[in-house]
Amino acid sequence: MATTKLKNQLRYSAIKSLKALRLPSLRYYPSKEISLKEYLKKGRLSKIRDLGEDKFILTLPNGRVWSSNGTIITEDNTFIKEINRNSNDGSKNIIFYQKSIIKPVKIDGCAVVVAVPWGSVYYHWMVDVLPRLELVKEAGLFENIDHLVINEVQKDFQLVVLNKIGIPLSKTIQVKDIWNTHYQFDQLIVPSFVSEPNRSDLLTILSIEKHFPSLETNSRIEDLPKKIYLGRTKANNRKLLNESDILPFLMMHGFEEIFPENHTVSEQAEIFRNAQIIVGVHGSALTNIVFCKPDTTVFDIAAPEWINNCFQDICELKKLHYIRIIGDKFLRTKDIDKGADIHLSKAKVIFLQESILQLL
Template structure:
């Protein structure tokens, strides 16, 4: 049998390519059409007088709780109250340290940070939907600023019908927030909402019957138990969650997501450091992500070998309880870690401890630098090997694994430890 000519192969490939392109265009057109139909039904449904509590969709959203409260005041709706906790404030940070001559651009503009006002808003006939603790007002709009989200296109809007609503004859407070089932966001975004309720309301926590919390990590019930809130007072939200309590109490988020103000760190340290596990732990720690699903260190064996020369012990924090993690970090003098939730435990370090955070060149997130400044830690960072994007463009490749340059790691360790 003769071999097809290059021209024939090329022609065949062109036909195949055209089929692929045609198929892609067709599928894309179908998707766009389906999306348009969905949007039409959604908008049509919103125009109906029916409430989403029964069959319809939320009618829209309020950008801020104070906007909603002020509107209620003009209508003499006294069953909606707004109580201030702390006024806006400013955080100031010191420069991070590295072996590079220039600071990475992601730190630019972050040396002075504005923290928003914090408050509690209480609503009669309010509802909570879904696994992020989304708040729906009495007039069927969701409350944007207390729902722990970053977009007005919230996940409740694509629903054609919300989950069945359960009536609850109690006063219920919302602690759950977006990503609150993960360690970092539970500690820094969700849990401090408890302190806002405690300090802002006249009766504090005594006025609350139940708390809505995220599902996820064991640290959620464990941390609340330490604060005196037993598991029988918890309502764990999920995608089918939809309740309407007699009174709904919603504290604001404690600050910008991933950028906690000083009072949050103080609250956590004052309440949890005294409950740390009573054990002896190493003074130099390497927090490994070898058991994580993503953002692992590619050359971890070489990294661990290098660090062992300087007396570091590798730890896997997911193997330890909440109080054990507190103990490990509270006794550490030097911490090295790739960027990840384990560094949330910098909260427990003693002022003056040193930390080296290692980033992928395509995912630099400075949230732990912000925490290190609040605790007065000495913060260093190192960028892993790999193709770097141009300055001021963030590819935000959250799952990127990290290749650590051992020579640079050695150099920065010598700088840190001298």
């Protein structure tokens, strides 16, 4: 069976051939893909505010936003690489694999766009969206905008962040799907990405910590668990199939099972700041290790189909001890990658147990 990447390459070649025919259905398809430096050299009617360290805010006249991925297309139908995200597998942006793109809805006024792929997911909201919001806020631009183009607001943590930044829901345009979203604004303000896809840098960490500082006066801090296990039984995928092989051991040694989604972000921050050992299946809940104190130990249980260094990056930045435990690869009934469930062999279970005992 051909891989997804190969299928995308074939699809891209076919659509590229169709573009030469100038079909009306491909009218809004990007005609070229260039770097920001090349675009600015052409003297386009845009302006850029350089924030240093490869951070910037770009303003595009009549800029367009396509899909819930927040894909940016300029007035002259150009795709600028630095302000758009490609797929994790190295394929091009998903816009290049579409048979057609709907006509943009023209909206008067000035808009800021911070929508990103999977932006409604806790990890991507905190690591990708929040730092970009912070760039715009620090530049003092929110006071003069009419709209904020953002991923669909589905969770309380999103409302909390918008409230802290000072953006009312009435100003948001929430992009909810890929094919039926396409807007054009008089002015489009595009903050740069703060870090690479599925990566973090120091500004990412500082942006999150700034909005969720330690509650030193919290009288309940002494009651918070020092050792926590992040359960994923409520998740739709990426579950630990033989959780029963490790959970009794963890409970016996003083661990408390935590479901972060049952807590506010501020409560999650306090739980993780107080923790000394964290065991979790690879998922958004581990984003909260940004709040941990140095020398905290983090066990990241992952499937071999989805090895991602996003939490290892945070551990390095925060001076935490990171240990990845990779489950067994076994026959799947369908093609699964990042959503694959996890099974730990007996040897891996013993390794986890012995590693924890050395910390107690």
